[in-house]
Amino acid sequence: MxxxxxxxxxxxxxxxxxxxxxxxxxxxxxxxxxxxxxxxxxxxxxxxxxxxxxxxxxxxxxxxxxxxxxxxxxxxxxxxxxxxxxxxxxxxxxxxxxxxxxxxxxxxxxxxxxxxxxFIAFACSETVVGSDVAGIQCKAWKEGDEYVINGTKYWITNAILADLFVVFAKTGEKRKELSAFIVPADTPGVKVGPPMKKMGLRESPTSALALKQVRIPEENLLGKEGDGFQIAMDTFNSSRPAIGAFGIGLARHALDLAINYAKKRIAFTVPLANFQLIQEMIADMVIGIEAAKGLTYKAAWLIDNGTPNITLSSCAKIYSSEVAMKAALDCLQIWGGRGYLRTNPVEKLVRDAKVLEIYEGTTQIQKIIISGAALGGYYKSN
Ligand SMILES: Cc1cc2nc3c(=O)[nH]c(=O)nc-3n(C[C@H](O)[C@H](O)[C@H](O)COP(=O)(O)OP(=O)(O)OC[C@H]3O[C@@H](n4cnc5c(N)ncnc54)[C@H](O)[C@@H]3O)c2cc1C
The missing domain is CATH 1.10.540.10 (Acyl-CoA dehydrogenase/oxidase, N-terminal domain)
Structure with missing residues (x-):
């Protein structure tokens, strides 16, 4: 090894x-x-x-x-x-x-x-569904050699920048009867909303996307009609290690800021770094970063080597997100009042970390995936 x-x-x-x-x-x-x-x-x-x-x-x-x-x-x-x-x-x-x-x-x-x-944007979520991908309401149907798409997507990262969208829409009556389509942004009927005002992730634009009687050629269907749900799930399985990487990068930044500040801030006549309660927070960050790296790098390596482990990708996503959130909050704690100021870099870390527990499958959804694999008997540690 x-x-x-x-x-x-x-x-x-x-x-x-x-x-x-x-x-x-x-x-x-x-x-x-x-x-x-x-x-x-x-x-x-x-x-x-x-x-x-x-x-x-x-x-x-x-x-x-x-x-x-x-x-x-x-x-x-x-x-x-x-x-x-x-x-x-x-x-x-x-x-x-x-x-x-x-x-x-x-x-x-x-x-x-x-x-x-x-830019190419991924248009899956809607106002009425996020976690519940199977319940997508945006509809698509065939007319001659074209598909017509009608509906609204929400939360679409980079929508205002995108030349292309991959849109997931309902093509059957039952849940999960979805299909995925490539939709050029200049197709008549495609309209992108203004960037949303978010708590964090503010340098990343997120918008609603309206699709009003959008007509695209049938060759823009990905896979077969009805493959959309599986395509979305397979996409998330390989995208989740990258969310793990977001968490590790953010936590490393929090650790560096915490160390710098703890060494120079004097309290009770000595640097903060001398106090064991401060040292504990620093140690927790290091432990979290190393464990998150182990999970994330392994999940990515398994995918690269043709033996993907869906459970591990979910473990990497959830664990790294939680490490990032805790590291950001502990860093802010070490910075004290200064950490709470918008003129310092720490509060941004806290605002940004939270989204990692939400997008591309919330913490709860990852736990459902992980426990489902364990209880269903198909979790294997490779
Ligand atoms: C900044 C940002 C960027 C995004 N970018 C994109 C993008 O580019 N493309 C895209 O398609 N989407 C994007 N999203 C959407 C994101 O994927 C969804 O927000 C996410 O999947 C959660 O869906 P929701 O917000 O509708 O919450 P809901 O699904 O309504 O969930 C609300 C709460 O209920 C919990 N919950 C839901 N179901 C269960 C259950 N069965 N058991 C227990 N708890 C449950 C959730 O964990 C959550 O805590 C983005 C979101 C944000 C915030």
Missing amino acids: DFRITPEQEKLRQEVREFVQKDIAPIIAEYDAKDEFPLQIAEKAFKKGFMNVRIPKKYGGHGLGLLDEVIITEELAYGGVGIATSINVNSLGFEPILIAGTEEQKEKYLRPLTEKLS
Whole structure:
């Protein structure tokens, strides 16, 4: 057993780390304060090859694995979970095409993502359903050689930036009778709402998406009619380790801020770092980061090596999110009143960490998946 990442992965990590220090750290607070997407960061990340890394080489991509994506994402999330989300969500968007697309669809829709900075958004959630994907209400039906889509999506990351959407819609009467469609953003009837005002993740735009009698050619269906639910679930199974990476990056940032402050703040004539109650919080952060890394890297490695473990992907997602939340809150505690100020970087970590327990399957949904596997007898520790 070898727990080391490869020299190429280590080099990649260093490159992203430098990019974060140089191009993200100096400006991210300003964009968070303005609720604005820093397009120039995404442009640079794209040019440096930190986006869409899992698109296969035959479609012009980098052909890297999920572990590579996790390493990149962890570093980007150190700089800001919002910008990391907006950069990484392209993977959530193109994953259904990787999973179920035909050669023609892959060539037509993946290649442009590798040629210039462009965005593909994943449109699954609605106002009436989030966790309950099977209950999607947006409808699609066939008319001649076209599909007509009618409905509204909600919470769509990067919708205002996207050239393409992968839209999940109901094509049958029963629950789970869903299909997935590729919808170009300039199709008549597609309308994106203004960015929502969120507690955190403010540099990542999230909007509603209205689809009013949207007509797309039948060749934009992914897989077969009725495959949509499974495509969505398979997509989440490979996207969850990246959420684990968001949590690790954020927790590492919290740890660094906590250490710096604890060493220089004097209380009762000595640095805070001398107090064992402070040391306990620091130790908890280190334990959490290392355990979250173990789960997340292993989940990604198993997927890269053709032996995906859905339970482990869920464990990585839930555990890393909780580590991030606790690390952010403990860091704020160590900073005391200064941690509560909007002019310092700590409160952003708290606001951003919370979303990790919500999107791409809430904490409760991960526990349902994990306990379902254990109780159903199909959980195996590999
Ligand atoms: C910033 C942000 C970005 C997002 N980006 C996207 C995106 O790009 N594309 C997209 O499609 N969606 C996106 N989402 C939506 C996200 O995936 C959903 O918010 C999430 O799945 C939860 O759905 P919900 O908000 O409707 O909560 P609900 O499903 O209504 O759940 C509410 C609460 O009830 C709990 N709950 C629900 N069912 C059960 C159960 N069976 N047992 C126990 N507890 C339960 C949940 O855990 C949660 O605590 C985004 C959300 C946010 C906040």
